[in-house]
Amino acid sequence: MENNMRSADMKRINTPELAQAFIDEQVNAVRAQVGDKKVLLALSGGVDSSVVAALLIKAIGKQLVCVHVNHGLMRKGESEQVIEVFQNQMDANLIYVDATDRFLDLLAGVDEPERKRKIIGGEFIKVFEEEARKLKGIDFLAQGTIYPDILESDGVKAHHNVGGLPDDFDFQLVEPVRLLFKDEVRCVGHALGLPASMVERQPFPGPGLGVRCLGAITRDRLAALRESDAILREEFDAAGLAERVWQFFTVVPDFRSTGVRDGKRAFDWPVIIRAVNTVDAMTATVPEIDWPVLKKITQRILAEVPGVCRVLYDLTPKPVGTIEWE
Numbered sequence: 619m620e621n622n623m624r625s626a627d628m629k630r631i632n633t634p635e636l637a638q639a640f641i642d643e644q645v646n647a648v649r650a651q652v653g654d655k656k657v658l659l660a661l662s663g664g665v666d667s668s669v670v671a672a673l674l675i676k677a678i679g680k681q682l683v684c685v686h687v688n689h690g691l692m693r694k695g696e697s698e699q700v701i702e703v704f705q706n707q708m709d710a711n712l713i714y715v716d717a718t719d720r721f722l723d724l725l726a727g728v729d730e731p732e733r734k735r736k737i738i739g740g741e742f743i744k745v746f747e748e749e750a751r752k753l754k755g756i757d758f759l760a761q762g763t764i765y766p767d768i769l770e771s772d773g774v775k776a777h778h779n780v781g782g783l784p785d786d787f788d789f790q791l792v793e794p795v796r797l798l799f800k801d802e803v804r805c806v807g808h809a810l811g812l813p814a815s816m817v818e819r820q821p822f823p824g825p826g827l828g829v830r831c832l833g834a835i836t837r838d839r840l841a842a843l844r845e846s847d848a849i850l851r852e853e854f855d856a857a858g859l860a861e862r863v864w865q866f867f868t869v870v871p872d873f874r875s876t877g878v879r880d881g882k883r884a885f886d887w888p889v890i891i892r893a894v895n896t897v898d899a900m901t902a903t904v905p906e907i908d909w910p911v912l913k914k915i916t917q918r919i920l921a922e923v924p925g926v927c928r929v930l931y932d933l934t935p936k937p938v939g940t941i942e943w944e
């Protein structure tokens with residue numbers, strides 16, 4: 619069993635020099651572990667899997683095979699960024715699977731939140747398993763397990779899902795950031811040259827936009843969610859709020875309300891803006907966003923996102939409300 623506990627003298631990685639020393643050490647360790655064998659990685663584009671991918675590309679280049687499954691519930695531009703950074707810039711061995719239709723067809727008509735989560739998690743394993751079976755001669759599976767995963771659970775990232783692969787795969791695990799805290803993973807990501815927008819990414823649930831498109835997911839509401847979320851991100855960035863607010867996103871509920879557009883009656887979806895500050899996501903407060911910023915976001919969403927006739931700001935702290943709506 620590998621060492622899964624931090625030793626008392628392990629320094630907190632918080633400078634570029636310490637990050638570089640960690641990278642050098644892990645590059646050697648991975649090469650020693652893997653030799654000339656191949657390693658498979660499910661690359662979601664989240665902070666942890668992206669940092670592991672960049673580290674392994676540095677260590678073993680094309681011996682790493684990354685699989686990016688687009689479940690159709692990614693935010694605007696996320697899958698494109700994975701392809702741009704890893705395939706185009708880092709010349710990685712990347713398999714891109716657009717499984718949007720598979721996921722959305724399975725989710726059609728399913729409105730129970732836990733059932734939606736299970737379908738998304740289960741289908742993710744299936745798609746990844748299918749890709750893994752097509753590849754021959756892979757002995758290792760890399761995972762972006764980080765130290766809190768080890769401390770808080772059984773060491774398997776719940777939302778990574780690849781822990782649920784069938785036994786006949788018999789992969790040996792490569793988990794180079796398993797002893798690092800999140801801020802250290804970010805520090806290493808910067809030192810590896812990953813874009814700040816990837817390394818500083820806010821938490822994003824494994825089931826993605828699926829938990830923010832409330833009730834039974836439909837393609838039109840999912841599109842409204844993706845576009846409104848992109849507008850919110852753009853405007854928070856422009857107002858300098860992206861660094862000061864811990865997590866922010868939009869939610870589209872599954873009910874409509876009346877509106878008036880071009881002198882005619884409309885019956886369209888609302889968009890809810892959710893923004894929170896927190897230390898550990900167990901409790902959260904709602905930041906006071908300047909009125910002009912909220913007004914601009916509202917105007918843009920109403921003008922640019924089809925099928926939306928109302929914008930709301932969620933004032934609910936956690937507790938009582940959770941951060942996500944589902």
Ligand code: XMP
Pocket residue numbers: 735777821822823824825829865899936939940941942943
């Ligand atoms: P809640 O809604 O429970 O969210 O207040 C707390 C934090 O956890 C994130 N979250 C998830 N992350 N898989 C994840 O990886 C999930 O299913 C999931 N659900 C919630 C949420 O975005 C927030 O940061």
